Every structure is written in C-alpha cells, then in structure tokens.
Amino acid sequence: MSELEQLRAELQAAREAIERRDALLAIIAHELRNPIAPVLLSLEALVLEAKHAANLERDHLIKRLEQCRRYALRLRSDLDRLLDFSRLRSGRIDLQPSEIDVSKLVGACIEDMAPMFDAAQCQVTTQLESPLPAVLDAMRLNQIIWNLLSNAIKYAPGARIEVETSSSGGELTIVVADHGPGIPADHQAAVCAQFERIEPHAHTGFGIGLWLVRNVVDAMGGTIVMTSAEGSGTRFEIKLPRGRS
Numbered sequence: 001m002s003e004l005e006q007l008r009a010e011l012q013a014a015r016e017a018i019e020r021r022d023a024l025l026a027i028i029a030h031e032l033r034n035p036i037a038p039v040l041l042s043l044e045a046l047v048l049e050a051k052h053a054a055n056l057e058r059d060h061l062i063k064r065l066e067q068c069r070r071y072a073l074r075l076r077s078d079l080d081r082l083l084d085f086s087r088l089r090s091g092r093i094d095l096q097p098s099e100i101d102v103s104k105l106v107g108a109c110i111e112d113m114a115p116m117f118d119a120a121q122c123q124v125t126t127q128l129e130s131p132l133p134a135v136l137d138a139m140r141l142n143q144i145i146w147n148l149l150s151n152a153i154k155y156a157p158g159a160r161i162e163v164e165t166s167s168s169g170g171e172l173t174i175v176v177a178d179h180g181p182g183i184p185a186d187h188q189a190a191v192c193a194q195f196e197r198i199e200p201h202a203h204t205g206f207g208i209g210l211w212l213v214r215n216v217v218d219a220m221g222g223t224i225v226m227t228s229a230e231g232s233g234t235r236f237e238i239k240l241p242r243g244r245s
Helices: 003-052 058-081 084-089 102-112 114-120 138-155 185-196 206-219
Strands: 098-101 124-128 133-136 161-168 171-178 223-228 234-241
Touching: 003 058, 003 114, 058 102, 098 102, 098 138, 102 114, 102 124, 102 133, 102 138, 102 161, 102 171, 114 138, 133 138, 138 161, 138 171, 138 206, 138 234, 206 223, 206 234
Parallel strands: 124 161
Antiparallel strands: 098 133, 161 171, 171 234, 223 234
C-alpha cells in the first residue's frame, strides 16, 4: 500500500470513528431528553399554579413534588447505565432481570408521562392484563415503553393512544398504537431502515427511539412488529418471553 493509500485509509477510519461517536452522543442526548421533558412540564405547571392559585392545597403540592422526584430518580438510573449503549452498538447489552409486574410497570410509565400527554392533548386508553408477572429488566422495559409513547406523542399529537398488555403461556405481548396520521407507504421503507439501524446522519426524529427499542427488544429475546398506513395511525406489537415467574 502506497503512502497516499495509507493516508486515505486512515482518514476513512477517522471519519467512521467520528460518525460512531456522534451517533452515540445522539443516543445519549435522546435518552436524557426523555425524562427531562416531563420534569420541566410538571415544574412549569406547578409554578403557574403557585402564581395564580389563591390556596395551593398541600396534598396537591406533595403529589406534584413526588412526581418530579420519580422523574429525577429515573434520570439518575438512566445515567448510571447510559454507557451500556456503547456495548449495545457492538451487539452487547447488559440486562438485569428481576421479577416484575409488567402491567404495573406500564401503568406507572403512563402515569409518569401524564404531563406530556396533557401537553400534546393525547388521550390514553389502556387494556392491561393484571397481574402480569415476568422476569425482565425493568429499566430496559421502561425504556421501550417510554420511547414508543414518546414517538406517539411526537407524531400523533391530539390523537388517541392505546396501550395493551396480555400473555399466552410463556410469552407476553405489549401493544402501543396511535390514531394519528400514520406513515405514508412511500416513507415506510425509510422508517423501517432506521428501525433496523441508526444512520450516522439521521440523529433526529423517528430513528433513534426505534433503533433503541429494536435493540433492547432483541437483547431480551423478543420481537417487535410495526404496522402503519396513512390516515390509520401506527401500531407496534412487542412479544417477549416471560422467563421464570
């Protein structure tokens, strides 16, 4: 290899390293923005209430502050494990399974995101099998639900969102569906491509959240299917093994 060819190879390797770094930073920024958004919405609502309410009830204030505390704890937990995304990009992800009630976790996630649903004027309806015990990584499952609901809020504001959980034998199913504009047929191929992999120059929009969801579901030994049609909303169906329960 000539000196010029060697320099070109080194330059290409440097470019690829920068793209990988930028992609990882985009993932981290995406995951940090998710829990920060409802914290800000809750605090802004609380400030407005404090300014305009003659008497701010103590129980209401405590409820709001406890909600903000839950968001902050989730953010700290996410920060503790964000470095796992460097492993995830190379096909490795650390899972910490424990016995959980999947429907209870999903319900708590929906409750925590209430300020975001309110801001987007999205009504959420649920059909949750209860109890739904499983042995799964609670933090990772929360990431899946949070990202899918965040996408629904972003791309279907004002629309109804449906969330379902169910089980059959050793498998559980989670469905997140919105009644928004859906994805036009000529755009679905691009969305599915982002669903499969993160593009170095597509750091915003649908891609990162779906890429994270896909990889976490794969790491859990599950599957996820997206169906959409223009004017008919978008539906995600996840199937996961329940493990020992």
